[in-house]
Amino acid sequence: MLERLAGALKHVGFDAVFDTGFAADLTIMEEAAELLGRIQGHGVLPMFTSCSPAWVRLVETRRPDLIPHLSTCKSPQQMAGSLIREIYPGYAGIGERRLVVVSIMPCTAKKSEARDQADVDVVLTTRELEGLWGRFGLDFAPLFRPKAAGCAVRRGDRRRAPVRRQRRRHGGGAAHGRQAGRRYGARRRPRIAEARGLEGVRRFDLEVAGTRLGLAVVNGLGAVQAHLDGLLADESLHFVEVMSCPAAASAGAASPTTPTRPP
Numbered sequence: 001m002l003e004r005l006a007g008a009l010k011h012v013g014f015d016a017v018f019d020t021g022f023a024a025d026l027t028i029m030e031e032a033a034e035l036l037g038r039i040q041g042h043g044v045l046p047m048f049t050s051c052s053p054a055w056v057r058l059v060e061t062r063r064p065d066l067i068p069h070l071s072t073c074k075s076p077q078q079m080a081g082s083l084i085r086e087i088y089p090g091y092a093g094i095g096e097r098r099l100v101v102v103s104i105m106p107c108t109a110k111k112s113e114a115r116d117q118a119d120v121d122v123v124l125t126t127r128e129l130e131g132l133w134g135r136f137g138l139d140f141a142p143l144f145r146p147k148a149a150g151c152a153v154r155r156g157d158r159r160r161a162p163v164r165r166q167r168r169r170h171g172g173g174a175a176h177g178r179q180a181g182r183r184y185g186a187r188r189r190p191r192i193a194e195a196r197g198l199e200g201v202r203r204f205d206l207e208v209a210g211t212r213l214g215l216a217v218v219n220g221l222g223a224v225q226a227h228l229d230g231l232l233a234d235e236s237l238h239f240v241e242v243m244s245c246p247a248a249a250s251a252g253a254a255s256p257t258t259p260t261r262p263p
Contacts, residue, residue, distance in 0.1 A: 002019060005017075008133060008138055009104075011136065011138065012132060012133065012136050012138075014102070016088065016092070018080060018084060020076055020077065020080050020103070021076075022080070023076040023077070023079040023080035023083065024076040026076075026079055026083075027051060027073055027074070027075065027076050027079055030073045030079075031047075031049065031071050031073050034047065034071055034072060034073060035047050035071075035238065035239050038238075039211075039213075039238060044068045044069055045069075045237070045238055046069065046214075046216075046231065046232070046234070046237040046238055046239055046240050047069060047070075047071055047238065047239050047240070048066070048069050048070050048071065048240045048241075048242055049070075049071055049240070049241045049242055050070045050071040050072070050073060050074075050075065051073075051075045051076060052075070052107075052109070052242060052243060052244040053075065053107075053109040053110060053112060053113035054107075054109040054221060054244035055221065055224065055242045055244050056070065056113075057109070057112070058221060058224075058225075063228070066228075066232075069232075074117075074119070075110075075113065077103050077105060077110055077113065077114070077119075077120060077123075078113065078114075078117050078119045078120060079119075080103070080119075081101045081103065081114075081119030081120040082119045084099065084101055085099060085101065085119065100121050100122070101119065101120050101121050101122075102120075102121065102122045102123070102124060103120045103122070103123045103124070104123075104124050104125075104126060104129055105123055105124075105125060105126070106125065106126045107125075107244075107245070108125060109244065110123045111123045111125075200218070200219070200223045200226075200227065201216055201217070201218050201223060201227050201231070202216065202217040202218075202219075203215075203216045203237075204216070205236075212236075213238050213239065214234070214236045214237040214238045214239070215237075215238065215239050215240075215241075216231060216237060216239070216240045216241070217240075217241045217243070218231075218240060218241070218242050218243065219243050219245075219246040220243070220244070220245065220246045221242075221244050224242055224244075
C-alpha cells in the first residue's frame with residue numbers, strides 16, 4: 001500500500017516521497033536518550049514529550065513554567081523535514097537546488113508548527129489531500145491504508161485496518177520505555193499492557209537493569225489539564241507522553257472519517 005500511496009503522490013507532481021514513520025522512530029530513540037540523560041544527570045523530571053504542537057502551544061501560552069519539562073526533541077514532522085533537507089540533496093545530486101518540503105498530516109496543528117519552524121514549507125491535511133487527488137481523478141479511500149512498522153505503530157502516527165486499531169492505541173510511552181530498557185542493557189523486551197486504552201491517564205512502571213522507570217500516557221488535552229498538577233507532584237514519575245488527540249495524531253481533526261470517528 002505504501003508503494004501505491006507514493007505512486008499516487010508522484011502522479012500529482014511530487015518528485016520524492018518519504019514515510020514519516022522513520023522520523024517517529026528516530027524521535028523515540030532521541031527522547032529515550034534524553035530521558036536517560038536527565039535521570040542520570042539529575043535533570044528536570046518528569047519529562048514530557050514535545051511531539052504534539054497543540055500541547056507545546058498550550059505549555060507556551062498557559063503554563064510556561066513547564067517548558068523545562070518538555071523534551072528538546074523535534075516532532076517527527078520537523079525531524080523528517082530537517083533530515084530531508086540535510087541529506088536528500090546530496091543523495092539525489094541536486095546540489096543547491098531549493099527543496100519544497102510538503103508534509104501530509106491528519107493534524108491541523110501541524111500547520112502552525114510548520115509556520116513557526118523552518119524545516120517544512122507546507123502542510124497538507126489528509127482531507128486536503130483527498131481534495132487534491134479528486135482533481136486528478138484518483139480514488140482516495142483505497143489508497144489511505146498504508147501498513148506501519150516499528151515504534152511508530154505505538155505512537156499512532158499511521159493508520160491500520162480497523163480490526164487492528166487496539167494495538168495502535170498503546171501510546172509511544174511503551175515504546176520509549178522499551179527503548180530506554182535497551183539502553184540500560186535489558187536483555188528482554190518488556191511488555192506493557194497497562195499502556196493500552198484511551199481513557200484519561202495510563203500510568204505504569206517498568207523495571208530494567210535494576211532501575212525502575214515511572215511512565216504515563218495521557219490521551220487528550222482535556223485529560224492533560226485535569227491531571228497535570230497530579231503528574232507533576234508524582235516524584236516517582238519519570239516520563240509522560242502527551243497526545244493532544246485520543247489515539248494520537250491519526251485521530252486528528254483533519255483525519256478522514258473512520259468507523260470509530262463520527263463524520
